[in-house]
Amino acid sequence: MATTTLLNLSSIFSSRLVTTHSSVFPIRQRRRIILVTSCAGGGGGKPTILVTEKLGQAGIDLLKKYANVDCSYDLSLEEICTKISLCDALIVRSGTKVGRDVFESSRGRLKVVGRAGVGIDNVDLAAATEYGCLVVNAPTANTVAAAEHGIALLTAMARNVAQADASIKAGKWTRNKYIGVSLVGKTLAVLGFGKVGSEVARRARGLGMHVITHDPYAPADRARAIGVELVSFEVAISTADFISLHLPLTAATSKLLNDETFARMKKGVRIVNVARGGVIDEEALLRALDSGIVAQAALDVFTVEPPVQDNKLVLHESVTATPHLGASTLEAQEGVAIEVAEAVIGALRGELAATAVNAPMVPLEVLRELKPYVVLAEKLGRLAVQLVTGGSGVNAVKVTYASSRAPDDLDTRLLRAMVIKGIIEPISSVFINLVNSDYVAKQRGVKISEERMVLDGSPENPIEYITVRIANVESRFASALSESGEIKVEGRVKQGIPSLTKVGLFGVDVSLEGSVILCRQVDQPGMIGKVAGILGDENVNVSFMSVGRIAPGKQAVMAIGVDEQPSKETLKKIGDISAIEEFVFLKL
Numbered sequence: 001m002a003t004t005t006l007l008n009l010s011s012i013f014s015s016r017l018v019t020t021h022s023s024v025f026p027i028r029q030r031r032r033i034i035l036v037t038s039c040a041g042g043g044g045g046k047p048t049i050l051v052t053e054k055l056g057q058a059g060i061d062l063l064k065k066y067a068n069v070d071c072s073y074d075l076s077l078e079e080i081c082t083k084i085s086l087c088d089a090l091i092v093r094s095g096t097k098v099g100r101d102v103f104e105s106s107r108g109r110l111k112v113v114g115r116a117g118v119g120i121d122n123v124d125l126a127a128a129t130e131y132g133c134l135v136v137n138a139p140t141a142n143t144v145a146a147a148e149h150g151i152a153l154l155t156a157m158a159r160n161v162a163q164a165d166a167s168i169k170a171g172k173w174t175r176n177k178y179i180g181v182s183l184v185g186k187t188l189a190v191l192g193f194g195k196v197g198s199e200v201a202r203r204a205r206g207l208g209m210h211v212i213t214h215d216p217y218a219p220a221d222r223a224r225a226i227g228v229e230l231v232s233f234e235v236a237i238s239t240a241d242f243i244s245l246h247l248p249l250t251a252a253t254s255k256l257l258n259d260e261t262f263a264r265m266k267k268g269v270r271i272v273n274v275a276r277g278g279v280i281d282e283e284a285l286l287r288a289l290d291s292g293i294v295a296q297a298a299l300d301v302f303t304v305e306p307p308v309q310d311n312k313l314v315l316h317e318s319v320t321a322t323p324h325l326g327a328s329t330l331e332a333q334e335g336v337a338i339e340v341a342e343a344v345i346g347a348l349r350g351e352l353a354a355t356a357v358n359a360p361m362v363p364l365e366v367l368r369e370l371k372p373y374v375v376l377a378e379k380l381g382r383l384a385v386q387l388v389t390g391g392s393g394v395n396a397v398k399v400t401y402a403s404s405r406a407p408d409d410l411d412t413r414l415l416r417a418m419v420i421k422g423i424i425e426p427i428s429s430v431f432i433n434l435v436n437s438d439y440v441a442k443q444r445g446v447k448i449s450e451e452r453m454v455l456d457g458s459p460e461n462p463i464e465y466i467t468v469r470i471a472n473v474e475s476r477f478a479s480a481l482s483e484s485g486e487i488k489v490e491g492r493v494k495q496g497i498p499s500l501t502k503v504g505l506f507g508v509d510v511s512l513e514g515s516v517i518l519c520r521q522v523d524q525p526g527m528i529g530k531v532a533g534i535l536g537d538e539n540v541n542v543s544f545m546s547v548g549r550i551a552p553g554k555q556a557v558m559a560i561g562v563d564e565q566p567s568k569e570t571l572k573k574i575g576d577i578s579a580i581e582e583f584v585f586l587k588l
């Protein structure tokens, strides 16, 4: 079974996804969590999931319990683009290119792309992020299958199994031609010591090979634990008898093996690739095979898949080729299908998925603790932006977190994302979520700066209060301005309930539910009764009232929490009260 971690927080993330900035959360646990909000499908019914490549039945069965599942294989890009605007999720393997066109064509409906496998080089992650679409993969279920296929290719190549098989099937009995090489005592360089690479290394050790590995990001003790030496790239390629590739295809690894690197290898080296075709410059490999630098290659993956009919590498006598079969075992395909189905369903339900690839890590324990502060952050953003005079433009937002925790013990990325959501959603048609918040803020020229205020006292609560300031704008409620002329709102979590505690220089105390009317008045008795009376006449339910004064008898700001939006006439009646100098109605 897959190990997706799920926690339902959809109720607090009312309708959409949220994201965080890159570098603030301390990594307290290794599981990756992402918040997504529930999705009931375009028509309010079940969501629709398009599956464009064969997926294990167990995964399909899981998907069908929750969604309408459209399994349409071999679609052209045009057909996918046509269908996608009616789909909430898309599930693919490595054979479907999910480019920008797909996200554009979805017109905002596509919430999740599930990759039933590891490599996500066929998904345009930048475009997914821009369009607020979460990408999840199935990173663990096919590891062993890929490692076993790597070992199968290694041994088959060394003993010419495929060539000898073809020969005997052609009626020949050629024994001298197919003398192989032994593996025991030979040096295998594993490039990329991740999940698959380390499993290949472990198995190769069992075959009696001397295994070295190069991976700039792998810890030496993990390699040492299985008797593998972590070496430089140079040492790896220049001393190996066999090289096995287990790297992702990225800009840095594209054509990593090329004319220049082949020239630095031992003459007669043998190469196995079950990673991605693009990691090898295929033209250069052909030259290296023809010149004898490379004695043999075993390839499961190709730059273009399927390769063209007369691909010279595939047809080469010294090449053993398979059609991207690394993950193709019954066990792996069932496992991958379940892993991706759980992640996609969880994401559509508004739960937390542990296998997101285009969102930051948010440890589960941090999420639990920050839950009420997440709501507070969004509501403060939402309030602050509604206080801006129309046409002012919002470009400088400052968020202050006051806490008695040590700065590196408070992860604020999620809160920052929620402030962005609160600020941008009311003034745009863009849905902000965990995936796209930073991107959208940047696109709109909204610069968000964060500040930590370290308080004395017990660090029991993660945060004492959060302040959101918007600078360089005019306010339609002048009392919301701070001494330095910024719109300023401040809030706290009180007994688990997010509350507004300051507007400009005025202290207030309103729970952040429903909507709020803010009135500045000359402080005098009877004001609360007058306003409550007007609202009561209209059957508008008042949930809270609080008055913050500068000094007795001077100006005061009255904050009134209301369950429904009062009519224009009612608001006018409130504004007509002679002691009220300004007022504003704010939706939460």
Ligand SMILES: NC(=O)c1ccc[n+]([C@@H]2O[C@H](COP(=O)([O-])OP(=O)(O)OC[C@H]3O[C@@H](n4cnc5c(N)ncnc54)[C@H](O)[C@@H]3O)[C@@H](O)[C@H]2O)c1
Residues within 6 Å of the ligand: 118, 119, 120, 139, 142, 143, 146, 191, 192, 193, 194, 195, 196, 197, 214, 215, 216, 217, 218, 246, 247, 248, 249, 252, 253, 274, 275, 276, 300, 301, 324, 325, 326, 327, 328
């Ligand atoms: N043929 C198949 O069917 C099949 C099946 C599964 C995985 N794969 C592919 O195998 C590869 C590895 O998968 P995984 O699950 O082990 O991924 P992984 O992320 O667990 O491991 C990849 C490793 O490569 C390392 N790496 C990144 N850049 C590097 C560089 N420049 N030099 C050296 N090391 C570098 C990373 O640090 C990481 O440890 C991926 O390309 C994946 O798509 C193929």
Ligand SMILES: O=C(O)[C@H](O)COP(=O)(O)O
Residues within 6 Å of the ligand: 093, 094, 095, 116, 117, 118, 119, 120, 142, 324, 326, 327, 328
């Ligand atoms: O990256 C992977 O998981 C493998 O390459 C498997 O790809 P596949 O799902 O197309 O078999």
